[in-house]
Amino acid sequence: MDTIKKFDSNIMGTYGRYPLVMEKGSRETATDENGRQYIDFGSGIGTNSLGYCNENWVEAVCGQVKTLQHTSNYYYTKVQADFAERLNQITGYSAVFFGNSGAEANECAIKLARKYSFDKYGKGRHNIITLKNSFHGRTLCTLSATGQDVFHDYFFPFVEGFINVEANDTEDLKARLDDTVCAVMIEYIQGEGGVVPLNKDFVDAVFELCGEKDILVIADEVQTGVGRTGKFLAGDHFSHKANVTTLAKGIAGGLPMGACLADERCRNVLGKGTHGSTFGGNPVSCAGGLAVLDFIQSGNHLQQVTEKGDYLRNKLLDIGEIQKVDGMGLMLGASLKTKNASEVVAEALEKGLLMLTAKDKLRFLPPLTITYEEIDRGIAILEGILK
């Protein structure tokens, strides 16, 4: 039986998949089971931050697999300590909780915010404001947090205590920030929502209004974090620091890993027995994460993310069919004038280019390691489709 048939008869049909069986990858090129090659402008969904099978990453991960693949969180491991210390040093946070995905990182942040408020003010201050058009994950709680109605079917009852306000609408935010609210959770650039950046005035207002009332700010940087926008955190482009930041996707170069980072004020909120994860902080994922941090901290790689992002953006803007390009660094979304983004992505696949959509835009999340030559090759394919 061929793979696609076997797959579909054994695996739940939760995804709309393209008819492509991925076999292997090297650097920025993926290869399917028939030996066809693809330039990857999606890097998974921003997960393979160093491309496929980057040498240093492979060495770190394989070395760890051969030494200690896992131990329970009843014990300590050096590699988890090393990874946590480096993350805290780079981001300026005080303490981290490790899970295995973005949704888990956000669950941790949500629990932390509610407990912070409960410890200090008692019951009744449990609401969390999230933004319309946001995306925070697929667990029941993070779905409830997600501010898109399409995610709020079937699975009733949802988790209570989430209030949605319009992104970039300070008045709407002000109106909802009452004394039932313990946190505001934002994506600096809404990823799944269509690569929609928050503007500086709104971000400033979030921090100022929350600061006045001891309301925590949670930044969901699952997609924007770990160098994606040209700074380690997208929040580094702004002048305030979130109390809690969540990371996942690209953090371990394609291995499951999520992190919830807390500042000095929040570092002790989740004490013994209040949270946990069997696999959280897995040594192999931590080793992969350290290799990603090594890459980002060596040379001027974040500067290059900015420069390559500008280069890609300008190339896209040269294409007549593209109306505008949003986003920062190597997280870009291109609006099309007449064509349908999903159809363009399907056609690109046939021509050897992997791409993503975000709502009605084409979305670009190439590996941070992509070269100018590969950008040019991918753009040439895209141009051919869009002309």
Ligand SMILES: *Cc1c(COP(=O)(O)O)cnc(C)c1O
């Ligand atoms: C992908 C994503 C998530 C969910 O991450 P999973 O690893 O799929 O659980 C949460 N928030 C944002 C902003 C994301 O882009």
